[in-house]
Amino acid sequence: MSQHLSEQELVRRESLTKLRALGINPYPQALYPVNTLSRDITENFVEGKKVIIAGRLMARRIQGNASFAEIQDSEGRVQVYFKRDEICEGEDKTLYNEVYKKLLDNGDFIGVEGELFTTQVGEKSIRVKKFILLSKSLKPLPLPKIDSEGNVHDAFSDPELRYRRRYVDLVVNEHVKATFIKRSKIITSMRNFLNSKGYLEVETPILQAIPGGAAARPFITHHNALDIPLYLRIANELYLKRLIVGGFDGVYEFAKDFRNEGMDRTHNPEFTQMEIYVSYKDYHWMMDFTEEMLETICNEVLGTTTVKIGNNEVSFKRPFKRISMIDAIKEHTGIDIVDMDQIQLRETCKKLNVAFDDSMGKGKLIDELFGEKCEANYIQPTFITDYPKEMSPLCKEHRDNPELTERFELMVNGKELANAYTELNDPIDQKERFEEQARLAEKGDDEAMFIDMDFVRALEYGMPPTSGMGIGIDRLCMFLTNNSSIQEVLFFPQMKPEKKALELSEAEKTILTLMKATPKMELGALKNATRLSGKQFDTGMKGLSKHGLIKVEVNDEAKFCVLQA
RNA sequence: GAUUUGGUAGCUCAGUCGGUAGAGCAUAUCCCUUUUAAGGAUAGGGUCCUGGGUUCGAAUCCCAGCCAGAUCACCA
Secondary structure, eight states: OTTOOOHHHHHHHHHHHHHHHTTOOSSOOSOOOOOOOHHHHHHSOOTTOEEEEEEEEEEEEEETTEEEEEEEETTEEEEEEEEHHHHOOSSOOHIIIIIIIIIOOTTOEEEEEEEEEEOTTOOEEEEEEEEEEEEOOOSOOOOOEEOTTSOEESOOOOHHHHHHTHHHHHHHOHHHHHHHHHHHHHHHHHHHHHHHTTOEEOOOOSEESSOOSSOSOOOEEEETTTTEEEEEOSOOHHHHHHHHHTTOSEEEEEEEEEOOSOOBTTBOSEEEEEEEEEETOOHHHHHHHHHHHHHHHHHHHHSSSEEEETTEEEEOOSOOEEEEHHHHHHHHHOOOOTTOOHHHHHHHHHHTTOOOOTTOOHHHHHHHHHHHHTGGGOOSOEEEEOOBGGGOTTBOBOSSOTTBBSEEEEEETTEEEEEEEEBOOOHHHHHHHHHHHHHHHHTTOTTSOOOOHHHHHHHHHOOOOEEEEEEEHHHHHHHHTTOSSGGGTSSSOOOOOOOOOOOOOHHHHHHHHHHHHSSEEEHHHHHHHHTOOHHHHHHHHHHHHHTTSEEEEEETTEEEEEEOO
8 A cells, every 4th residue: 555645645745855955854853842722822812922832734825925824733723824024034935935835734733933913804813933844744634624604514524534543533523532532531530539539549450360240251362471361351340359358448440341242333342441349338328429420520521410412411410210120110011020930021021022032030031121121211310220130140139139139220321321239248159159150151151250269269258248330431421422332432443454455456467467478569459368358457457557567558540558667 | 143325536525327537625836915614727636445247338237245334133
């Protein structure tokens, strides 16, 4: 691919050479003493103030000996005014006529020294006294423009290109940059909240010998020195709980987790989760805590608890609705399943058109009913509590009902945002639940959990009563930035590898072989000799011409194909 | 994984019945001293996603593939 440059790329490379010939280094070493950002100029404008700014040249409107340009820095854009005779005080006007007008391009980084003034049209601008090229750009940026009515022209909008070249997306699409700034603020706000409560931010292994804490297919890799398989973590739960065993009152981690599963608009192979464990608490406390945390983040980052998500308006103002899974099913289907056995549950599923199979036990059936009939209805933040036991092998049995667990999921806009337990701390029960998972794995459930005997050993030393919660950071960012796909809140979402540049095609090779034997041939004869179809011959010829390997010459009545040296 | 839509210039997109590839912006050259998506004139710029097929002839029709989007399924 690298051999073919577009006309615009060639022009910029020529400009580079010309700049060097003029003694201008297009990539200077020295720092540039920036003292002002574009936002300072627009927000705290002082007529005549001297400023030094730097950024990318993003637009130029040249009017003979005067010109308006726009410089974009990290905070936005500002207009700068170049006047030939101010930049070139003497007779030599090269700096304006050649360097500025011809050798600079959109996308170049320049530094500008000048003073603030207001144009006749009222635009706050900088009158340039001196400018310097800081870095030359060799590829043209897409240049979306917004007209006076707010319509975007030539938007850089193709998702494939935007995700693969996120750097371009960020330069050109202000709203994309804003999304990622908001993401950073959300994480900072959450971290501040957790720290303010006195909890300790920790780091636990990403490479794990036993991937635990969730039901998911892991990525596997290999450690050479130890000669063992290692897995990329699917959750950090089991390590954080070991730390509670070790005596910390509250630990949390912002964790990249990795799951070797499908990719779509809500799933990326690596994603971010915040997990927190606090000793001497239960899941009721954790609901209060989660509410407070989310309300705080909304107020800090958005300045409001009302958030627009798609067509819905969602309020993160406390308190959130709380409802048990069984009551939720009753609410949305009118059916009370509280005393049903497995057979009755299957009949209920059949009646409600909920798909199930024979391997599903009671818990799975209830979960299926909830997922199909209820989940999507919870637009406003709602805690769904008390999940069936077999779905939750790390969660403590419910204090009032041994078939349930003390677990909640927080639903927002019909999707799961957070998941929490009163943590199971009975080591014997934990070991039995792991063994049950192992039996499921043997039956072919590829999401069943591995048995982590060291974790059981840790529990045997004793873990205080603890509540833990995990919240999907990517999903939270999607909600708070009103994006419906995870790719929009990840800088570099996973993509399939880009296609490699093509070698010569078979048709091209055939033609080239013939041409090497006979460097000049009449076209018709060449085509016959290749025995290619019309289309194959045509594309082959086009391809070779493109590569500069052959040339077609026309004299009088005949066309000849000539091999190029 | 299923269904579906799309892939044409640096960017955004047209392209009729199968008959030499189009526009705007961007770029280049020339003119122009206060403009605001776009000053004027002229010019250059194409692997029409890839491969095969049908055809005298394919961006266009057919088949296969690649990539992406959307919807659905799956997802502690």
